[in-house]
Amino acid sequence: MNQTPLSKFKRTLENLLGKDKFLTKEEDLLSYSYDSSYLIRLPSCVALPEKKEEVVEILRLAQKYKVPVISRGAGTATTGSPLPHKGGVVICFSKMNRILEFNEEERIVRVEPGVLNGELKNFLKKYGFFYPPDPASYAFSTIGGNVATGAGGPKGLKYGTTKDYVLALEVVLPGGKVLKTGPSTLKCAVPYNLTPLFIGSEGTLGVFTEIVLKVIPLPSKRVLFVSIHEREEEPLDIISELLKKRITPACAEFVDKTTLLALIKGNILNLFQNKNFSSLLFLELDGEKETLNKEMILVENFYKELKIFFEKAEDEKIIENLWEIRRSISPSLKILGKKRFAEDVVVPRRFMKELLFRIRNIEKEEGLYISCFGHAGDGNFHVNILFDPENEKKALKTREKILKEVLKLSGTISGEHGVGYIKRDFVNLELSPLQIEIMKKLKKVFDPDGILNPQVKIPD
Ligand SMILES: Cc1cc2nc3c(=O)[nH]c(=O)nc-3n(C[C@H](O)[C@H](O)[C@H](O)COP(=O)(O)OP(=O)(O)OC[C@H]3O[C@@H](n4cnc5c(N)ncnc54)[C@H](O)[C@@H]3O)c2cc1C
Incomplete structure (x- = not known):
């Protein structure tokens, strides 16, 4: 029987790893065919190595048989980066966890x-x-x-x-x-x-x-302020003012009015009932007791001066419960649209208000919910375009409009989630042809046959 390079690769690896650490049945492969994006890509096989020597052997054979190799951690990426876009072996690291x-x-x-x-x-x-x-x-x-x-x-x-x-x-x-x-x-x-x-x-x-x-x-103590704001962009002004006062919060997380709507509709935000507000700010300070107390008083006084309504938590359990609201945002957004494009754009801090303003205009123009929350302290908004399947074209246009606005404001299309498969085509908008040419050469130095995570990160 004539064997293809892929079948030779699979047979050799199965002998090496055994059936427990090498999966080929479709029902087993399905668990490795998705991440947190909307994409589904079925691998040809999955390896679950327990030690470096096994990884070495997988990469030796993959090079020999020209089989794509896709590394996978927990598959929580939002960009399709751990998926086999051209088939190949997924190496999942769940057993190398020491x-x-x-x-x-x-x-x-x-x-x-x-x-x-x-x-x-x-x-x-x-x-x-x-x-x-x-x-x-x-x-x-x-x-x-x-x-x-x-x-x-x-x-x-x-x-x-x-x-x-x-x-x-x-x-x-x-x-x-x-x-x-x-x-x-x-x-x-x-x-x-x-x-x-x-x-x-x-x-x-x-x-x-x-x-x-x-x-x-580990800092010995932390305190969390959760404040509510009638003016949606007020939290962004507050962060700037605190930084100018030489206070560096451990975290400053912004929740805009569209995200608030999802939290309220989903009964996740039961705090601040009967109050009228358009945004939230989670502000955490941490450090050693004495310095922390000084900063805490400064923030409290600042909030009082501005007549801002806030809750303050110093007890670890209460702090964690409040952070759970922030961590629930991503799943709660489903209530505003069955599908989403999740962007993690960054602009210089001074342009955050302007970006929020432009996104609100795009939201009105396109008639889709656009939630805009996240790490406002470092200029990083998680912009989620929420839509039902019949509006996919409109959502794609909306995404392109937003990314272009981000670049006009000297920003970047990804602060932390990466480019993956989904944002590859937009890299050309941000980087110069020379930058891309150098990156392609670098990739060739490490991976001359292009077998590592094909179709991820660098545009063709
Ligand atoms: C609810 C939710 C919230 C999130 N919040 C954040 C957030 O606040 N900030 C943030 O940055 N991200 C966030 N993410 C995105 C995601 O969790 C991160 O990108 C995370 O770093 C991915 O880790 P993972 O183990 O799931 O990796 P995977 O998704 O499995 O892989 C991600 C990338 O890492 C590569 N990779 C994995 N292991 C290896 C290895 N051993 N060697 C080489 N390459 C490897 C993969 O090939 C792929 O390109 C969030 C995702 C979800 C679902």
């Missing part, structure tokens, strides 16, 4: 890529340490996926995002070579530093098998 080393003196932790962000946080908390990057998906997304997307979250304002914590990586390249990037030291000036190149590379340059992260001491 915390390998924690060194308090060096303040570093070494992990396998399948460790969940939330598990790492809980582990470090026992020792009084902290890994700040906190995508809203932190309880169920992996560190490997976070590094590959360059994930951020509410705490980005004060603590930065994933890129600020990755010290070194172990990466397997097509053909099976193992590349170690960077030492695990806090400083290194020996060129070129390859680590940042892989952060946000969305599986297109190599496959991570180990990640060394910087950690910091």
Whole structure:
């Protein structure tokens, strides 16, 4: 019988990994055919390696048989980045989920890529340490996926995002070579530093098998203010004023009036009943007791001066319950449209109000709900265009209009979710032909046959 390269690849891998760690039945493959976007792509097979040596072998065989390789963490990406757009093997890292080393003196932790962000946080908390990057998906997304997307979250304002914590990586390249990037030291000036190149590379340059992260001491206390605003854009003014007063909140999360509507319709927001308001601001301060108290009084007085109505929480349980409202936003938006385009645009902070104003105009022009919430402290709005299937064309036009407005305001089309498959065509609007040409050459250096996550990130 004449065997295709794919069937030879599959047979060899099945012998190597065994049936428990190598899936080929359609009913098993279905679980790996989706992410949090609207796309569905069935893989040819799925590998569940338990150790680096197995990943090396998968990449050696994939290069030999020219089979696409798609890395997958938890599949929570919103862009189609962990999906097999041209078939191939999905490597899922759910079995490589060990915390390998924690060194308090060096303040570093070494992990396998399948460790969940939330598990790492809980582990470090026992020792009084902290890994700040906190995508809203932190309880169920992996560190490997976070590094590959360059994930951020509410705490980005004060603590930065994933890129600020990755010290070194172990990466397997097509053909099976193992590349170690960077030492695990806090400083290194020996060129070129390859680590940042892989952060946000969305599986297109190599496959991570180990990640060394910087950690910091856990702040001893935090306080959360949740305020309501009649003027929708008022929270954006407040953030600017607080930053000018040299207060850096740990988080400043904005909830606009369309998002509020979804929360109220879905009975998720039962706070502030009988009050008239158009937006919310979640403002968290953290730090050591004395400094925190001073900042807390300053914020309280500032809010009182402006006659802003707010709730303040200092108890950990109440704080977490209030944050649950913020984390419920994404699922609650379904009430305003069966489908959505989820964008994560960023503009310089000074243009946020202008962007909100332009989005409200587009919302009126197109007659679709556009929710606009998120990490307002660092200029990052999660813009969700909500629509029913019959309005898909209109939603596509709306998306293009919004992304163009973002670029006119010196912004970027993605702050943290990445480009994936869905936003690939818009990259040409943001980057120059020279930038794209250099990126294509870089991709060829690491992946000469283009087998890593084809059709993701870089436009054709
Ligand atoms: C409800 C919800 C809220 C979200 N909130 C946020 C948010 O606040 N901030 C934010 O940044 N994102 C957010 N996201 C998006 C998503 O959770 C992040 O992009 C996350 O980093 C993806 O992690 P994952 O483990 O699910 O990776 P996957 O979705 O499986 O993969 C994402 C990318 O990483 C690559 N990858 C995975 N593992 C490896 C590896 N070992 N080596 C090389 N490449 C690899 C994949 O190929 C793919 O390109 C949210 C998603 C949901 C569903």
